[in-house]
Amino acid sequence: MNELLTAVFSGLGQGSIYTLLALGFVIIYKSMGVISFAQPAFMMSGAILVSYLSPRLGFWVAVVLGGLVVAAVALVVERLAIRPMVGKAVFVIAIITIGVDIIVRVVAGAFVGADPRLVGDPWGLDTWSLGGVQVQQRHVAAFVAAAVIVALLAAFFRSTPIGLAMRAAALDQEAAMAQGVNVGTVFATSWAMAGFLAAIAGVFAAAGNPLDQNLWIVGLAALPVIILGGLDSLLGAVVGGLVIGVVEALVRNYHSDVFPDLATNTGSLAPYVVMLLVLLVRPYGLFGTKEVERV
Amino acid sequence: MLSVQNLEVVYDDVVLALRGVSLEIPDDRIVALLGANGAGKSTLLRALSGMLDIHDGDVRKGDVTLDGTSVARLSATAMAGRGIKHVLEGRRVFRELSVEENLRVGAHVARKDLRANLVRVYDLFPRLVERKDQLAGFLSGGEQQMLAIGRALMSGPRYLLLDEPSLGLAPMVVAQIRDIIAEINHQGTGVLLVEQNATMALQIAHHGYVMETGRVVMDRPAAELLADDDIREFYLGLGAEGERTSYRDVKHYRRRKRWAS
Ligand SMILES: Nc1ncnc2c1ncn2[C@@H]1O[C@H](COP(=O)(O)OP(=O)(O)OP(=O)(O)O)[C@@H](O)[C@H]1O
Numbered sequence: 001m002n003e004l005l006t007a008v009f010s011g012l013g014q015g016s017i018y019t020l021l022a023l024g025f026v027i028i029y030k031s032m033g034v035i036s037f038a039q040p041a042f043m044m045s046g047a048i049l050v051s052y053l054s055p056r057l058g059f060w061v062a063v064v065l066g067g068l069v070v071a072a073v074a075l076v077v078e079r080l081a082i083r084p085m086v087g088k089a090v091f092v093i094a095i096i097t098i099g100v101d102i103i104v105r106v107v108a109g110a111f112v113g114a115d116p117r118l119v120g121d122p123w124g125l126d127t128w129s130l131g132g133v134q135v136q137q138r139h140v141a142a143f144v145a146a147a148v149i150v151a152l153l154a155a156f157f158r159s160t161p162i163g164l165a166m167r168a169a170a171l172d173q174e175a176a177m178a179q180g181v182n183v184g185t186v187f188a189t190s191w192a193m194a195g196f197l198a199a200i201a202g203v204f205a206a207a208g209n210p211l212d213q214n215l216w217i218v219g220l221a222a223l224p225v226i227i228l229g230g231l232d233s234l235l236g237a238v239v240g241g242l243v244i245g246v247v248e249a250l251v252r253n254y255h256s257d258v259f260p261d262l263a264t265n266t267g268s269l270a271p272y273v274v275m276l277l278v279l280l281v282r283p284y285g286l287f288g289t290k291e292v293e294r295v
Numbered sequence: 296m297l298s299v300q301n302l303e304v305v306y307d308d309v310v311l312a313l314r315g316v317s318l319e320i321p322d323d324r325i326v327a328l329l330g331a332n333g334a335g336k337s338t339l340l341r342a343l344s345g346m347l348d349i350h351d352g353d354v355r356k357g358d359v360t361l362d363g364t365s366v367a368r369l370s371a372t373a374m375a376g377r378g379i380k381h382v383l384e385g386r387r388v389f390r391e392l393s394v395e396e397n398l399r400v401g402a403h404v405a406r407k408d409l410r411a412n413l414v415r416v417y418d419l420f421p422r423l424v425e426r427k428d429q430l431a432g433f434l435s436g437g438e439q440q441m442l443a444i445g446r447a448l449m450s451g452p453r454y455l456l457l458d459e460p461s462l463g464l465a466p467m468v469v470a471q472i473r474d475i476i477a478e479i480n481h482q483g484t485g486v487l488l489v490e491q492n493a494t495m496a497l498q499i500a501h502h503g504y505v506m507e508t509g510r511v512v513m514d515r516p517a518a519e520l521l522a523d524d525d526i527r528e529f530y531l532g533l534g535a536e537g538e539r540t541s542y543r544d545v546k547h548y549r550r551r552k553r554w555a556s
């Protein structure tokens with residue numbers, strides 16, 4: 001039982017990171033109809049940037065500042081590389097985002113260096129023990145951070161003019177334009193938000209261990225999450241992220257009991273298997289759009 | 296005054312949709328714009344509201360002017376900001392937003408007047424008050440059209456461009472919409488009313504234009520158009536109010552050709 005709970009908590013922590021990443025994918029998808037494969041690079045840049053900033057500014061200031069800088073970079077990327085391509089095939093734009101991903105990743109990766117770098121988080125690998133259940137502090141922190149960010153996003157999309165305009169433009173771009181919504185502003189805002197979210201996710205993904213060049217691979221795990229949750233659903237990103245995080249942790253934990261002879265851990269396959277199973281039942285993912293229709 | 300002079304519009308650099316159209320919308324008037332499918336009515340509205348861009352449409356010749364200054368190159372955002380609001384063909388409410396959220400988006404270029412405009416719109420459309428927290432996608436067709444018009448009014452526009460507001464609505468509802476348009480105009484908004492239901496449009500319009508294949512072929516006071524036998528027969532239909540004339544009717548088509556030549 002304790003072992004199960006330990007795995008669930010670690011899964012929720014990892015799942016929170018997936019959620020933050022997936023939210024960025026979904027926000028961009030909703031505004032432009034494009035999947036941005038640049039997210040993993042923004043995630044890695046965030047972690048690297050924070051590793052440079054936190055010794056000087058302290059962890060928390062570094063996280064916020066790092067997130068904002070990556071958001072600004074995403075904004076510039078959108079303006080220079082993506083906006084001029086609007087109107088081209090979605091496929092073409094997706095490929096461009098892969099190009100952006102590689103460039104940003106190579107540039108950022110150059111700063112990782114040979115010495116081990118830390119993001120400077122206060123948790124390391126410390127745990128709390130809750131009645132025999134070991135809970136890693138960094139997982140709790142990731143979960144709390146994700147919860148706060150999700151609440152802020154909900155308020156943003158519900159109450160602010162630009163948030164509302166973004167939802168409107170996602171539903172019907174031309175009708176939103178007719179209300180005077182500037183679609184360029186919507187695109188830019190969505191990229192900046194996705195950049196910020198990816199950077200924060202990167203920091204939590206890197207917490208506890210030295211940075212390594214393969215950190216961005218975590219970003220790819222968000223892909224099955226968005227398919228599972230529904231490409232255009234923010235709720236799907238939240239639920240999907242947590243579900244996949246937990247399933248992955250459980251499989252990883254019980255792997256050796258089930259497949260004693262298999263050396264590679266099946267945990268990393270779990271997200272894709274879950275995704276496939278859900279798609280068999282629900283083609284648009286858990287919360288993907290079935291259009292609201294008057295019957 | 297909002298107007299176009301000798302306007303030529305091309306889509307995708309090849310399709311000539313407007314071939315030298317001139318038209319005027321004086322402040323505080325209702326101008327009806329009639330014409331068959333494909334005549335170029337929606338294209339003209341797009342040119343007036345800065346919405347040609349996303350359709351790959353371009354002003355090739357002529358000009359769009361607001362109080363004498365050219366606004367042909369302005370974006371949709373800029374045009375909305377100058378008080379020109381376009382209600383798209385087919386209602387196009389944000390189906391998954393609530394009624395009130397739809398209205399709030401309509402106030403995008405006039406945030407500070409949101410309260411006052413919300414009161415005004417709910418006053419014009421009491422039906423929307425009852426449904427303000429419902430998703431717009433669940434409204435009836437008539438209610439959706441009211442929401443689309445109300446949404447446009449949320450920024451207190453000087454000019455309202457309406458693209459076939461009667462489309463697909465029952466005669467009773469069409470009459471209701473017609474009266475509301477007259478009321479909106481009465482409150483001081485200039486209206487360009489694109490319609491295939493010419494009876495409805497000419498009943499409230501001051502002036503009317505008829506378009507054929509990208510040209511204005513008739514330009515007269517609405518009362519004259521309403522009295523004109525040809526228009527009566529071929530555009531207004533002889534049936535009950537709100538009934539559509541069949542433009543595909545060969546005989547009608549030939550008779551209409553006369554105006555164009
Ligand atoms: N986005 C577009 N791209 C290319 N051609 C277009 C586009 N929109 C309209 N057209 C063409 O321009 C011409 C005028 O179309 P428009 O939609 O303005 O007519 P309309 O009078 O509004 O017709 P309807 O009554 O059917 O709405 C038509 O020949 C149409 O095929």
Ligand SMILES: [Mg+2]
Nearest residue numbers: 336337338384
């Ligand atoms: Mg039309």
